[in-house]
Amino acid sequence: MALWMKSFLVVCSILISETSLAKNMILIIGDGMDDQQITAARNYLHGAQGSTILDTLPVRGAVQVLTQDETQPKTPLYVADSANSATAMATGVSTSIGRIGTSANADKDLTNLTELAIKKGLKTGLVSTAAITDATPAAFVAHVNQRGCQSPKRMDQYESYGDLVIDCALDLKSNGGLGSISEQLVDSQIDVLLGGGAKFFKLKNESKSQTLIEQAQLNGFDVAFDFDSAQNSDENKKLLGVFDKKHLEVKWQGTGGRVAEKPQFSILNWFHKYLGSVSLPDEMKCEPNPEYAQRNTPSLKAMSELALTRLHNKGGFFLMIESASIDKQSHKRNPCGSIGEAEQLFETVQLALDFAKDNPDTLILVTADHGQAAQIIPNGSMFNAYGVPISTPGAIARLQTPEGGVMAINYATNEFSHEEHTGVNVPLFANQNVKDKNGEDLIKPLIQQRDIFSLVKTYLEL
Amino acid sequence: MALWMKSFLVVCSILISETSLAKNMILIIGDGMDDQQITAARNYLHGAQGSTILDTLPVRGAVQVLTQDETQPKTPLYVADSANSATAMATGVSTSIGRIGTSANADKDLTNLTELAIKKGLKTGLVSTAAITDATPAAFVAHVNQRGCQSPKRMDQYESYGDLVIDCALDLKSNGGLGSISEQLVDSQIDVLLGGGAKFFKLKNESKSQTLIEQAQLNGFDVAFDFDSAQNSDENKKLLGVFDKKHLEVKWQGTGGRVAEKPQFSILNWFHKYLGSVSLPDEMKCEPNPEYAQRNTPSLKAMSELALTRLHNKGGFFLMIESASIDKQSHKRNPCGSIGEAEQLFETVQLALDFAKDNPDTLILVTADHGQAAQIIPNGSMFNAYGVPISTPGAIARLQTPEGGVMAINYATNEFSHEEHTGVNVPLFANQNVKDKNGEDLIKPLIQQRDIFSLVKTYLEL
Numbered sequence: 067m068a069l070w071m072k073s074f075l076v077v078c079s080i081l082i083s084e085t086s087l088a089k090n091m092i093l094i095i096g097d098g099m100d101d102q103q104i105t106a107a108r109n110y111l112h113g114a115q116g117s118t119i120l121d122t123l124p125v126r127g128a129v130q131v132l133t134q135d136e137t138q139p140k141t142p143l144y145v146a147d148s149a150n151s152a153t154a155m156a157t158g159v160s161t162s163i164g165r166i167g168t169s170a171n172a173d174k175d176l177t178n179l180t181e182l183a184i185k186k187g188l189k190t191g192l193v194s195t196a197a198i199t200d201a202t203p204a205a206f207v208a209h210v211n212q213r214g215c216q217s218p219k220r221m222d223q224y225e226s227y228g229d230l231v232i233d234c235a236l237d238l239k240s241n242g243g244l245g246s247i248s249e250q251l252v253d254s255q256i257d258v259l260l261g262g263g264a265k266f267f268k269l270k271n272e273s274k275s276q277t278l279i280e281q282a283q284l285n286g287f288d289v290a291f292d293f294d295s296a297q298n299s300d301e302n303k304k305l306l307g308v309f310d311k312k313h314l315e316v317k318w319q320g321t322g323g324r325v326a327e328k329p330q331f332s333i334l335n336w337f338h339k340y341l342g343s344v345s346l347p348d349e350m351k352c353e354p355n356p357e358y359a360q361r362n363t364p365s366l367k368a369m370s371e372l373a374l375t376r377l378h379n380k381g382g383f384f385l386m387i388e389s390a391s392i393d394k395q396s397h398k399r400n401p402c403g404s405i406g407e408a409e410q411l412f413e414t415v416q417l418a419l420d421f422a423k424d425n426p427d428t429l430i431l432v433t434a435d436h437g438q439a440a441q442i443i444p445n446g447s448m449f450n451a452y453g454v455p456i457s458t459p460g461a462i463a464r465l466q467t468p469e470g471g472v473m474a475i476n477y478a479t480n481e482f483s484h485e486e487h488t489g490v491n492v493p494l495f496a497n498q499n500v501k502d503k504n505g506e507d508l509i510k511p512l513i514q515q516r517d518i519f520s521l522v523k524t525y526l527e528l
Numbered sequence: 529m530a531l532w533m534k535s536f537l538v539v540c541s542i543l544i545s546e547t548s549l550a551k552n553m554i555l556i557i558g559d560g561m562d563d564q565q566i567t568a569a570r571n572y573l574h575g576a577q578g579s580t581i582l583d584t585l586p587v588r589g590a591v592q593v594l595t596q597d598e599t600q601p602k603t604p605l606y607v608a609d610s611a612n613s614a615t616a617m618a619t620g621v622s623t624s625i626g627r628i629g630t631s632a633n634a635d636k637d638l639t640n641l642t643e644l645a646i647k648k649g650l651k652t653g654l655v656s657t658a659a660i661t662d663a664t665p666a667a668f669v670a671h672v673n674q675r676g677c678q679s680p681k682r683m684d685q686y687e688s689y690g691d692l693v694i695d696c697a698l699d700l701k702s703n704g705g706l707g708s709i710s711e712q713l714v715d716s717q718i719d720v721l722l723g724g725g726a727k728f729f730k731l732k733n734e735s736k737s738q739t740l741i742e743q744a745q746l747n748g749f750d751v752a753f754d755f756d757s758a759q760n761s762d763e764n765k766k767l768l769g770v771f772d773k774k775h776l777e778v779k780w781q782g783t784g785g786r787v788a789e790k791p792q793f794s795i796l797n798w799f800h801k802y803l804g805s806v807s808l809p810d811e812m813k814c815e816p817n818p819e820y821a822q823r824n825t826p827s828l829k830a831m832s833e834l835a836l837t838r839l840h841n842k843g844g845f846f847l848m849i850e851s852a853s854i855d856k857q858s859h860k861r862n863p864c865g866s867i868g869e870a871e872q873l874f875e876t877v878q879l880a881l882d883f884a885k886d887n888p889d890t891l892i893l894v895t896a897d898h899g900q901a902a903q904i905i906p907n908g909s910m911f912n913a914y915g916v917p918i919s920t921p922g923a924i925a926r927l928q929t930p931e932g933g934v935m936a937i938n939y940a941t942n943e944f945s946h947e948e949h950t951g952v953n954v955p956l957f958a959n960q961n962v963k964d965k966n967g968e969d970l971i972k973p974l975i976q977q978r979d980i981f982s983l984v985k986t987y988l989e990l
Contacts, residue, residue: 442951489904
């Protein structure tokens with residue numbers, strides 16, 4: 067065959083592989099985004115009769131979240147944290163609270179989706195509004211025994227809380243481990259890492275020979291500390307963009323920074339719960355969080371758009387995008403914070419759908435990692451007619467919605483500075499179903515969280 | 529044409545209409561059965577890795593629950609009660625709290641599904657573990673301005689609570705109304721009414737001329753006060769079976785009748801929330817509620833089976849079945865009560881699926897009317913490591929699950945004798961999708977609650 071003919075065929079085969087065989091996978095995780103959070107965001111952003119972009123996706127199911135006991139891994143726990151739930155999605159293995167890419171008790175490293183994707187020659191990326199070393203993105207790269215082993219600073223610590231042992235020293239490179247999460251990120255072959263957590267990379271590595279930033283650069287990363295620099299970074303290099311010290315600022319807050327507050331019962335109520343009266347906190351609205359603009363925070367959508375620009379048209383990719391602070395703001399009893407971060411997720415889902423329109427071989431999965439504390443409750447009480455003071459023993463925020471209603475949100479899982487997660491099954495949304503070899507739908511009405519791993523693996527043929 | 533030939537063709541046409549055109553609709557409502565309740569029941573009954581019968585249904589979606597303000601019907605409320613949510617399903621119109629088959633503010637009677645089904649010549653039935661006059665079944669028959677207008681006894685009452693006016697006199701027959709809910713039930717052409725609420729039928733009617741039982745008998749009902757009598761009732765008559773004074777007893781309770789209890793904080797904790805210690809309530813198990821057997825309570829499945837026997841093979845039917853006390857037990861902070869009643873619903877869904885296997889023209893929809901207060905939270909706290917006392921300010925029950933775990937359930941929407949509902953969107957399950965004339969699926973990933981009315985109307989061609 068003539069040389070020109072051979073070259074022509076090679077070009078053809080590349081074009082064919084890029085256009086028909088290259089598959090793209092966008093996994094979007096709303097941290098803590100259970101049905102209560104989605105309903106609250108729908109009510110506020112679109113009105114009770116409106117719908118979010120999630121509601122327009124053709125496939126909807128539910129995901130059962132599994133957690134194992136650390137010392138007795140056959141015993142289930144019924145409430146997860148982001149570390150074990152992200153590990154389930156990333157590796158297909160249900161593990162114990164706090165673990166990142168390792169098995170309960172046995173501490174075995176579990177192969178994750180980005181490792182499989184890289185092995186297959188796909189491009190990979192992780193985007194988060196949290197520190198990029200935080201539990202959710204970390205579980206798609208790293209293997210440590212506890213999410214707290216986040217940077218070299220924590221690595222010689224040993225802590226024990228009852229059954230829970232955090233022994234970061236186990237993961238030290240000098241002890242045969244893979245190092246802290248931030249070290250494993252800069253050692254990785256991931257193409258795009260965007261989020262917060264700059265402070266974890268400014269530290270020196272375990273051998274104290276260089277900072278993690280220097281180490282990242284040696285490993286082929288362009289490192290950016292603001293979004294403009296990230297956009298202008300060398301396209302032929304990997305990209306590590308960390309745009310705030312720790313987690314990125316959130317878009318919204320309540321009026322004047324207010325969060326949910328405790329109802330005030332009158333003194334008479336101290337004597338009996340049916341005596342006296344109760345005052346609910348003043349109503350509030352959601353307003354921009356000034357810190358978000360002041361710190362030039364990139365939106366989740368902007369970061370995701372940059373990631374897509376870097377990953378697409380290169381033979382397929384796996385991209386995980388997390389809206390992290392739906393959860394973090396719910397821990398802090400700040401419903402406006404959560405709603406704003408849900409909106410960031412919705413905008414990003416729209417971006418992903420637009421991308422999929424131009425690139426049909428793109429699977430978009432949207433899910434949450436676990437339930438959160440917020441509950442929409444009556445503004446007042448269903449039992450007001452009884453004429454006794456009735457309100458939550460927790461904290462309540464009463465949001466004036468743009469459509470003219472008042473939506474009351476309750477936080478009452480504890481009285482600590484941070485609310486608890488809940489154990490409810492979480493929703494799953496997809497732009498298409500995933501078929502097995504026999505053409506059968508793999509997204510069933512209920513799946514287990516570790517099935518997310520299998521879905522991605524099947525779709526990308528990893 | 530010869531007479532025998534004509535007769536043959538008539539028989540043929542009847543057979544064809546019964547076998548291919550007669551459609552059956554079974555709408556199963558789990559009162560308060562949101563995703564938290566389903567997850568708790570799944571964990572307890574089938575294990576965290578198990579699945580309920582609901583999870584095996586091929587169609588799953590979510591339903592947005594809508595409620596209108598009574599005085600300003602264009603203003604939304606974000607938490608429903610069973611009356612307005614059942615009215616939305618039964619009539620396709622979103623209304624205000626407490627209303628049964630009437631519109632917010634204007635108090636217009638709204639046509640419901642059983643009225644349309646009866647008009648078309650279909651058989652109809654309502655089955656509930658609550659009093660059959662309770663909000664959910666009532667909304668499928670009656671039209672009153674408040675759910676409290678349940679029996680003749682309440683009908684001359686007028687009550688006002690702020691904006692809320694309960695003026696049962698409006699609905700008196702002597703004032704041009706349709707009478708109380710129990711009167712409207714005995715006046716109805718519904719073929720099967722099974723549940724509790726005997727006490728509401730032993731009263732004399734508005735004109736004091738006869739009891740409602742006598743009136744029911746005059747209107748063609750066989751009336752039964754125990755399940756044996758109901759089973760042996762005249763098949764050619766309508767059937768009113770009321771098997772307890774008010775609501776039916778529930779199957780399960782917590783150990784020794786215990787429900788969720790408040791954690792006990794030590795005295796030191798009164799001075800500061802991070803001082804002292806906290807004791808959680810003892811763990812418990814679910815056990816049979818002795819009252820259930822003592823009162824010969826029929827199961828929801830048994831009642832539903834009887835209803836199906838009476839309704840099928842008669843040209844199609846509409847049957848609404850409610851497991852009412854998932855909600856009522858959650859109001860009372862009794863997780864075992866709710867789980868047992870969820871199990872009753874699951875058994876009934878299995879019955880319906882078995883029926884649909886033999887009768888393929890059967891649509892089964894399973895949904896909830898609104899969210900409830902229960903939340904699965906950590907057994908202890910995610911933040912135990914901080915060494916300070918942390919627990920819910922509400923009540924907590926810690927259930928030892930048959931698979932060897934401990935599932936903690938939190939109730940903290942108020943400190944009244946009854947918890948509040950929540951405003952979360954609720955799940956919808958179906959054995960098949962409903963198609964419009966163009967073959968398009970009508971059960972979308974998100975629908976509004978009033979769309980349930982349209983789905984049934986379309987399927988049964990009402």
